[in-house]
Amino acid sequence: MSIPVPRPEQPAPTAEEVTMRLLADPDRMRELARIDLDDPVLRARLDAIARDTRERLGATISLITLVLDSVQLIAGSDGLDGWMAAAGGTPVEWSFCANAVLSGRPYVVEDAARDPRQLANPLVTQDGIASYCGVPLTGSSGQVLGAHCVLGRQPEEYTAEHLAALHEAGLEVSRVLAEYTQSPAAAD
């Protein structure tokens, strides 16, 4: 009979590490890597969709994000300024959009200061984000790549009409992204 040898205990991964591992799905990362993110025409078209969404919904900020393993990359925006605009994204652990990506479903936070998942988020406590409504963006091979959203500096009551408008705009974002995505064969 063999005596089990005690193994040094591995620390349990943090919630942040688990999120990053889930987002690092190889097929999803490969599809994200095939998008020509440096094309200024793509960026301008995404900014225009974000501007249209912000105006239609009367929101303060609208974003089109691509959620990588450790950051959300802001691929298009309107109404955004400050360090997030300058950095071109945020760490993923603060990303509202990552929730829409991981679930594949719309994500809504009407009052972030009262939301258990978001009330300690530095974007809420330090940068004044108070509300969020976003829908997932699906790539041409079915991977959820990011989200299209509006954010507010006051709590908001989002309606089915808000979600429908975001969903419609999100489909247009997906069509535009597909135009700037290399086929898998061309990327190899």
Added chain:
Amino acid sequence: MAEPPVVAAYGLRRPDLDQIRAAVRRVSPVTADAVWAGLLSSAGLDGAQPHGDDAVERVVAAMKTSGDPVIALCARAVTIRLSSYEHLAATAEIVRNLR
């Protein structure tokens, strides 16, 4: 290795080589050790030696030119985290100086 500096209000650490290596492991789990060795070599770094302040930037530059689109995307992510840190640290410094 010294702990990287942190922007206290955000709890955000400056990206260091350990964080970048963890990112490489996440996106290339099967080949991570070989990929990492190649990146250090391209960056002119010896994994066993203490690194200078520019080590992160040198490894990120090597990732961007690695020829692997996923590793290049990973470099873009590190760059955004680095830029977030630099902007927030600069703001925190201004606030400290005003007090």
